[in-house]
Amino acid sequence: VMERTENGENQVKVYKKRWCILTVVSLYGILLCIDFSCFGQINNVLAKLFDIQPWQVDWLNLVAPVVYIVMAIPISAVISFVQFRQLTIIYLAIFTVGLILVLLGVSITRGFPCAIIGQVCIGFSALFNFAGIPLTASIWFPSNEVALAVAVQLLSRGFGQVVGSTVSPYLVHVNQSVEQNRLHMMMFFGALASAAFLLTVFGFVFVENRPPSTASFAQQNVTDPISSFTVKGALKEFKEILTNRTVAPVLLAGCMCYVVIVFYTVLLSSILHKSFPSTRNINTLSGRLVMLAWALSTISSLVAGPIIIKTRAYKLLLLINVFGMVLSCACVLLFFIFQNIFLLYIGMAALGLFDGFVVTSVLELLAEVIYPKPMTHVTQLFLSGTAIMQLVYITVNRAILTNVGAIEANILTFAFILLLITKTSYARTEMNESNESANL
Known part of the structure; x- marks a missing residue:
């Protein structure tokens, strides 16, 4: 699909691949927010599962904000030297590793430290992804679709929050034994980790730095952030x-x-x-x-x-x-x-x-x-x-x-x-x- 100048000359093109890339980053947003929203509703169950206090379970959610506070500016500097494809693969891969570590954590009684490390990885992944939200829209989508691309990514995050907060109380509850709850949590995070791994593979195969030609006239004059940062x-x-x-x-x-x-x-x-x-x-x-x-x-x-x-x-x-x-x-x-x-x-x-x-x-x-x-x-x-x-x-x-x-x-x-x-x-x-x- 092409945009045209006032003289009718073809200047920029948009490609169908943009919808594949938007699907990848939106599915990531869903999985990320499912993870972030699933712990609070089952705090008492997780405290028994890990054999810890309820306030310690809160840190499965709080380690990500700590990562944001400490690493926001350093990572923003790193991101300035990373292209779109590299950025996408980085946050997908880190996210997959984080979910695998959480899966290992919930599989054993004393696995809370492992789960915390997994959530730290997921926090780093989210921080990289926040830079990718506007980039996905601005690099791959024409000017009249930028708002739509951003809205879809934000909508996916809201959908993930809804799913995570709803599903987890039905999977595990106080009326089940600890081992039953452990098995269900393993199945839950196993499914999330598997989906994240498939997204990482898909991103590695299909995501490119930018389309062969710019998707909007504004992109033709964008200064390279690597050279200007x-x-x-x-x-x-x-x-x-x-x-x-x-x-x-x-x-x-x-x-x-x-x-x-x-x-x-x-x-x-x-x-x-x-x-x-x-x-x-x-x-x-x-x-x-x-x-x-x-x-x-x-x-x-x-x-x-x-x-x-x-x-x-x-x-x-x-x-x-x-x-x-x-x-x-x-x-x-x-x-x-x-x-x-x-x-x-x-x-x-x-x-x-x-x-x-x-x-x-x-x-x-x-x-x-x-x-x-x-x-x-x-x-x-x-x-x-x-x-x-x-x-x-x-x-x-x-x-x-x-x-x-x-x-x-x-x-x-x-x-x-x-x-x-x-x-x-x-x-x-x-x-x-x-x-x-x-x-x-």
Whole structure:
């Protein structure tokens, strides 16, 4: 398929292979998020399986944020010297190794350290992949399909979160013996590792650095990042972004809001077990609620873009959805006070709807604020920020849950989100403004 210039001359081509490549990276996103979302709902079962404490199980989710915080900038430098095919094969191969190590970990009683190392590998894989999301779209797809390519990759991640949080409570539960649960976890991670291995082989065979001719006119003038990248230049750009008076509140809002849904993905089952120790099927209920939140978050993130573009009410939409996050957290708190399950369903559904919208709004705002600096800097900053907040939310609230109570473990998260609707500057600078910047 060819694009044409105004004179009718063929200048760029698009190739059917782009859909194969998009399929590979999207399937990877599904497998990755199945892994990330499967542990929290079965925390108590895994604690018995590994013969460890519940707070230690949390680190199957927390090692990845540690990797993001420590390695985001070094890996961004490495990525600048790696071409698309190499990058794809690297994160697929590391992911496969990580899943094999987790599989080995769940197969033995004292296999928790092996599983942790596997999750570290998966964290590295995810970090490399975050750079691949915009590259897949920009290198292989024409300008009118870039948004679609990005949306499909994000949709695959949401689908993976839904599958992981739903399936794991049905595979393993407290009514089965430890050995039965171990066998089911081995089957689960065996299937994930096998699928990841096949994706790696497929990627090695079919993925190329770029199409024979560029997929869009913009790509014809792209500067080679390998020749233009310097560590000093990158650090200078990060410093300029972080010292921008507009970036901090917007970045903070996005990180604090996004991590709420991750917090409940990891800890909701434990919180419910603490409040209702004699209730059966808590893990299944938790998985269903987390599935609902991620499904609605995925849908809202997809519809947020067109709404933002049409209304251009950037600050208003962000504030409305942050306020919605406050209400959703309040509903969850009220559930523990009145013990009405309807409130919990309402709270988790609202959490998913507003969370997806907030994240999309924040990324759009940041992209405009830092223009014309690279969009990859936005994803790196957002990834590091969410990693820090994830560590704070989960480790602090796990300690509160263990030593104080379930209601109190929800209050800190509610208080953090409540701070975001105080008088805060959520400004957006129009990148095409020629005179003074316009805050919308």
